[in-house]
Amino acid sequence: MEAYFIAIGIIALIYVILSLGLTLQYGLTGLINFGHVGFFAIGAYTSALLALKGVPLVLSFAAAAALAGLAAWPLGLVSLRLRDDYFAIVTLGFSEVVRIVITSEGWLTNGVQGLPGIPRLYEGLGGSAAQLAVLVTVLAVTLVGTWIIRRIAGSPFGRLIEAIRDNEEAVQALGKDPARFKIQVLVVGAALAGIAGAFYAHYITYIVPDQFIPLVTFYVWMAIIMGGVGRVSGAIVGTAILMLFLEGSRFLRDIVPGVSEVDMASVRIGAVGLLLVLFIMYRPQGLMGDYTKR
Amino acid sequence: MFYAQLLVNGLVQGLVIGLAALSITLVFGIARFPNAATGDFMTFGAYSALSAHKVTGSIAMGGLAAIIATGVISLLAYLAVFRRLAERSVVALLVASIGIAFFIRAVLGVAFGHSQQVFQVPLSRPYVFGSVRITPLDLQLALVALAALALVFAILYLTPIGRQMRAVADNRDLARVSGIRPDRVMIALWLLAGSVAGIAGMMLGIKTIVTPEFGWEMLLPAFTAGILGGIGSPVGAVVAGLILGVVQEVSTPFVGFTYKIALAFIIMLAVLLVRPRGLFGRLEGAR
Amino acid sequence: MSLEIHDISKAFGGFRALDGVRLTIETGSLFGIIGPNGAGKSTLFSVVSGFARADEGQIRLDGQSLDSLSPPARARAGMVRTFQVPREFRHLTVRENLMAAAPKQTGESLLGLFFRPGRVREEEGAIAERVNETIRFLKLSAVADQPSGKLSGGQKKLLELGRALMVEPRLILLDEPFAGVNPVLIGEIMERITELNTRGIGFVIIEHDLEALTRLVPQLAVMDRGKVLAQGAPQAVLDDALVREAYLGGVS
Ligand SMILES: Nc1ncnc2c1ncn2[C@@H]1O[C@H](COP(=O)(O)OP(=O)(O)O)[C@@H](O)[C@H]1O
Numbered sequence: 001m002e003a004y005f006i007a008i009g010i011i012a013l014i015y016v017i018l019s020l021g022l023t024l025q026y027g028l029t030g031l032i033n034f035g036h037v038g039f040f041a042i043g044a045y046t047s048a049l050l051a052l053k054g055v056p057l058v059l060s061f062a063a064a065a066a067l068a069g070l071a072a073w074p075l076g077l078v079s080l081r082l083r084d085d086y087f088a089i090v091t092l093g094f095s096e097v098v099r100i101v102i103t104s105e106g107w108l109t110n111g112v113q114g115l116p117g118i119p120r121l122y123e124g125l126g127g128s129a130a131q132l133a134v135l136v137t138v139l140a141v142t143l144v145g146t147w148i149i150r151r152i153a154g155s156p157f158g159r160l161i162e163a164i165r166d167n168e169e170a171v172q173a174l175g176k177d178p179a180r181f182k183i184q185v186l187v188v189g190a191a192l193a194g195i196a197g198a199f200y201a202h203y204i205t206y207i208v209p210d211q212f213i214p215l216v217t218f219y220v221w222m223a224i225i226m227g228g229v230g231r232v233s234g235a236i237v238g239t240a241i242l243m244l245f246l247e248g249s250r251f252l253r254d255i256v257p258g259v260s261e262v263d264m265a266s267v268r269i270g271a272v273g274l275l276l277v278l279f280i281m282y283r284p285q286g287l288m289g290d291y292t293k294r
Numbered sequence: 295m296f297y298a299q300l301l302v303n304g305l306v307q308g309l310v311i312g313l314a315a316l317s318i319t320l321v322f323g324i325a326r327f328p329n330a331a332t333g334d335f336m337t338f339g340a341y342s343a344l345s346a347h348k349v350t351g352s353i354a355m356g357g358l359a360a361i362i363a364t365g366v367i368s369l370l371a372y373l374a375v376f377r378r379l380a381e382r383s384v385v386a387l388l389v390a391s392i393g394i395a396f397f398i399r400a401v402l403g404v405a406f407g408h409s410q411q412v413f414q415v416p417l418s419r420p421y422v423f424g425s426v427r428i429t430p431l432d433l434q435l436a437l438v439a440l441a442a443l444a445l446v447f448a449i450l451y452l453t454p455i456g457r458q459m460r461a462v463a464d465n466r467d468l469a470r471v472s473g474i475r476p477d478r479v480m481i482a483l484w485l486l487a488g489s490v491a492g493i494a495g496m497m498l499g500i501k502t503i504v505t506p507e508f509g510w511e512m513l514l515p516a517f518t519a520g521i522l523g524g525i526g527s528p529v530g531a532v533v534a535g536l537i538l539g540v541v542q543e544v545s546t547p548f549v550g551f552t553y554k555i556a557l558a559f560i561i562m563l564a565v566l567l568v569r570p571r572g573l574f575g576r577l578e579g580a581r
Numbered sequence: 582m583s584l585e586i587h588d589i590s591k592a593f594g595g596f597r598a599l600d601g602v603r604l605t606i607e608t609g610s611l612f613g614i615i616g617p618n619g620a621g622k623s624t625l626f627s628v629v630s631g632f633a634r635a636d637e638g639q640i641r642l643d644g645q646s647l648d649s650l651s652p653p654a655r656a657r658a659g660m661v662r663t664f665q666v667p668r669e670f671r672h673l674t675v676r677e678n679l680m681a682a683a684p685k686q687t688g689e690s691l692l693g694l695f696f697r698p699g700r701v702r703e704e705e706g707a708i709a710e711r712v713n714e715t716i717r718f719l720k721l722s723a724v725a726d727q728p729s730g731k732l733s734g735g736q737k738k739l740l741e742l743g744r745a746l747m748v749e750p751r752l753i754l755l756d757e758p759f760a761g762v763n764p765v766l767i768g769e770i771m772e773r774i775t776e777l778n779t780r781g782i783g784f785v786i787i788e789h790d791l792e793a794l795t796r797l798v799p800q801l802a803v804m805d806r807g808k809v810l811a812q813g814a815p816q817a818v819l820d821d822a823l824v825r826e827a828y829l830g831g832v833s
């Protein structure tokens with residue numbers, strides 16, 4: 001039972017890190033990133049591949065963050081010249097292309113077979129001690145991530161990205177380039193997603209392209225919309241609900257006889273869809289309230 | 295000629311993309327957001343057609359079912375969700391369209407299962423022109439698509455409601471002050487957009503294998519064609535769909551089958567950067 | 582030292598909003614632009630500040646060509662514009678709006694923010710001082726900590742002006758800065774503009790209220806239908822027959 005809660009805790013924190021990135025990008029800056037899972041995937045595969053080659057995990061994690069952040073850079077340059085809705089489509093397309101590349105370049109990623117045997121963190125500790133150590137590490141990274149986002153939100157930088165969200169042209173008129181800020185935001189959010197991906201890969205120890213479908217992006221969207229867009233507390237509460245939902249659906253499958261995993265997957269997707277629609281329609285400010293009243 | 299064959303294949307594929315892009319461009323031009331549920335509307339059309347085909351044995355009845363059922367679903371999505379979000383930001387509409395996409399996919403998954411399904415259409419000997427082979431099925435599909443396109447364009451360009459739709463796409467405010475009733479236009483729009491997506495879904499289903507996910511995978515090529523054609527331009531969407539279909543087929547020997555969608559993405563980026571209003575778009579750009 | 586607007590034309594569709602506009606404005610001066618609604622005044626500001634692309638013509642500021650510069654680069658070159666319809670950052674307070682406008686902040690880069698926190702704090706203190714001054718000057722103290730979206734139209738115009746001042750440019754383009762502002766305050770702001778001008782900051786002011794403008798500026802231009810009809814000292818310009826025709830609707 002304890003092991004179960006630790007496992008849930010680790011996955012939940014990985015989702016919190018993902019939602020922190022999206023909170024910075026969408027919640028604070030208004031960038032509609034529909035391709036978050038792409039950066040998550042880049043982080044997961046980068047760290048997994050390096051670790052499988054014997055690179056120390058500290059370095060492979062750093063590389064995961066760096067590469068995911070780097071991938072956001074050209075995308076940012078290209079996309080920041082676009083309207084919001086086009087940006088959403090482009091990022092969605094980007095994450096699909098990432099998945100296609102991972103699927104197709106078998107020489108590197110082992111294609112649809114995926115990468116098994118990814119080294120765990122703290123393998124030396126063994127058993128439940130290692131699990132606990134992983135939990136503590138993810139928690140520490142989450143706290144640092146939270147601190148970073150909060151610090152950014154309350155800084156001159158944060159002031160300016162809010163200004164950008166309110167009126168981009170007025171920011172330009174004051175001699176500041178919105179693109180420069182947006183790119184930094186994209187890169188930081190993507191790097192966070194990359195780190196989340198690395199944790200995921202080394203925790204699950206087996207990754208395949210199918211784990212990186214757009215549904216994951218929208219799990220994160222669902223979390224921040226339910227919690228309250230633009231609030232760090234919202235990201236955390238939203239993720240907690242998301243985990244309850246994901247675990248609950250698994251639990252339900254276990255107790256209801258005759259429900260196959262694919263059926264349950266359908267039910268899960270349907271519920272995500274329904275929740276997204278309902279929250280957008282009836283409670284767009286989320287459960288924790290509108291960020292403007294913080 | 296090998297490439298002539300790919301060209302022919304590409305044209306049929308292009309008609310599917312063109313129809314899907316037509317649905318997207320109509321909604322984007324008139325309701326002003328990129329409808330991410332379009333792919334799953336297609337899936338819905340494919341399963342509707344599949345069911346009707348199984349019962350009646352007639353492809354024509356399948357097509358009719360796809361048109362009616364998908365049109366109705368699309369209209370329901372509008373009435374239940376999109377209409378109530380009309381005054382909200384584009385992100386609300388976008389997220390809602392994703393939600394609807396997921397919901398439709400889930401319902402189809404539960405109702406029809408996840409096993410691959412195919413249209414049982416009789417195989418027949420292809421017509422051979424030199425080295426180019428055209429199957430009667432492809433020919434029929436092309437005719438169906440052309441008929442559907444002719445109908446849509448007749449509606450858009452010859453009927454009062456079609457003229458009103460285009461007027462709203464051109465200039466919403468002007469259309470409003472000139473007494474066009476937006477409600478009627480929107481209902482017509484969503485019926486039409488759904489029906490077109492439904493037909494596209496059926497065609498894709500006949501050409502390939504139907505699964506609950508298969509329409510979603512057409513979303514990126516369809517968006518690309520919509521953008522390449524110029525958002526809000528029905529003619530542009532179809533022309534761009536054909537171009538994209540052919541480019542994808544002809545490039546397959548070079549880039550491989552799996553990179554088709556990646557190619558669409560690259561084309562989309564290039565268009566957005568170089569000529570955001572596309573081939574036939576009006577001045578309003580992507581910025 | 583001047584802003585040179587050289588034969589600028591700009592069409593929207595088939596409509597020529599600017600039709601060969603040529604103006605030379607001393608950078609350190611007070612210069613007015615008047616003209617009926619739709620004359621092309623705001624469009625001229627947009628072209629000069631880089632928000633709209635001219636179809637023809639060139640723009641130079643103190644000898645430097647601005648044509649290839651982006652709007653922010655033009656602002657950094659020393660010329661800031663305001664908008665006729667205020668563009669306040671509506672979720673930010675008045676104070677935050679003004680703070681955001683201050684130039685060259687270390688805390689606006691993530692590297693600076695995380696690696697030079699001391700310097701960021703220092704700068705914030707200095708900026709806060711200047712902001713307080715600006716708030717007092719614009720008589721916005723009562724609403725300083727309210728979200729700017731809740732201000733009245735006149736207060737928003739003042740905020741626009743305040744943000745432009747925070748940038749400390751050499752030249753400020755004000756688009757109808759007094760519209761909706763309380764008349765008593767208009768007088769005070771005009772005094773302050775004159776004072777700032779003696780310290781070397783130039784102003785180009787689009788204004789509807791002819792009388793107010795003629796009291797403020799020694800030089801003005803009259804625009805109509807995308808053209809500059811006349812330019813010079815207010816009285817001379819207003820006596821111009823063409824101007825009387827266009828601007829005063831032919832009443833003599
Ligand atoms: N973005 C635009 N698109 C089309 N027409 C415009 C646009 N901006 C301005 N115009 C037109 O250009 C003319 C000049 O407008 P403007 O410069 O705002 O005039 P003014 O500021 O002198 O009142 C008006 O007829 C206006 O309708």
Ligand SMILES: [Mg+2]
Nearest residue numbers: 622623624665
């Ligand atoms: Mg004006």
